Amino acid sequence: MSFQQPISHDSSLGVAVDIVLLTVVESRLKVLLTFRDILPYENSWSLPGGFVGSNESADQAALRELKAKAGIEEVFLEQLYTFTNPQRDPRSRVVSVAYYALVSADKGHGRGGSRAAQWFDLGTDSAHSLWVNQPNDRLRLAFDHADILMTALSRIRGKLEYAPIGFQLLPYKFTLTELQQVFEAILGAAIDKRNFRAKIQRSGQIRALEEFRTGSHRPARLYTFEGPVF
Template sequence: MTKEKRYQKITKFTVAVDCIVFGFDGTRLKILLIKRGLEPEKGKWSLMGGFVNEDESADIAANRILKTLTGLEGIYLEQFHTFSSPERDPVQRTVSIAYFALIDINKYKESINTDFEAEWFPIKEFPHLIFDHNEMVLLAQKKLQYKAASHTILFELLPDKFTLPLLQSLFEDVFNTSFDKGNFSRKMLSTKLLIKQKEKDKSNSKKGAYYYKLDKKHYEDNLHKILKLIPNPNNLL
């Protein structure tokens, strides 16, 4: 390569977006997969993805694609890595910008788009995926942990009202560990970001657990002073 190299000689690439869509059904952390609609590998399980158009940024494209495939708008989306190995797509040279998405699984149920065969799989036992999508899922999980350790993004996975035990089981699943319920609840409440509701959820116990809502007013202001929930926030990446 010389100083004088010009744009016109440069190889061009197809640019795709792939999304790892996380959901939580109250018991287990899951990801949403789809039966691929085009060759190659048509009919096999894959991540939700598509191509970036001429006039779009990758963020815009990811939102558009998720809306098309799930019917949902305003989903939490975060770019986490770009995959560019020459071998990753056997048909043609494609670079994929990968995102993870967090959605409330109940909202998804309401507006499901049945044009596409999508299905939720537990994060621990999903089928083999096409191309390098398995690798993408693994990295997405790590990035989710990394980010969740000091931010409130996991609330995106829950309904408006949720109980502390439910929140705890979500955290336990995301970090693949278990927490002391007493310490967990105190730590959560100490952030002052949860507003106690009057109703209880009695579906899981006789006593019932109070519902809480995330305080969205303070939410934005307090992103800086959130919890250090994870025993050891190191070894995550």
């Protein structure tokens, strides 16, 4: 039996952040991945991330990485979970403080067309977790990033029900149909239109504007997010 002696501080683990950056485009949930052209996991895709600098918090590191890798500055960012399996990085011991971030599609495309970072579709129906568990050949995620992605998806799905995070994926003005599409994309399931609208209106989180989005059919009223009143 191994008696663990008191651990010396200079065991020197590395600390990194990894970010699950999500957006919704045309009713589809998308995640930003970066391409690795170096070992380990050369030619795999991975979550954007990097090491935490010696004089910054993990939050700051995550924001810095988002700006550098995705060109994104205004973003909703929350800590997700910290992954600490000693074997998660084959090179050396690195613990990863994972974050999830949500951007609206209009802000979210600073980069992402580049060869180094691309948006990947998370599937249209409830097959999210399937997809993540059994990625196709094109998409074998590096390290434990598939775990991180799954954890993020299930956290966000849960949180969507009670926290006003859906709005983070939309621009300032949006239609109720767009909002519903965001919910459906995240939950991976269809929602009844009347019930959804009634519930959202009841919640008092949105305010109707006197503006309409005009398209090729009946114009849709625009709304804006207005946090709950305390």
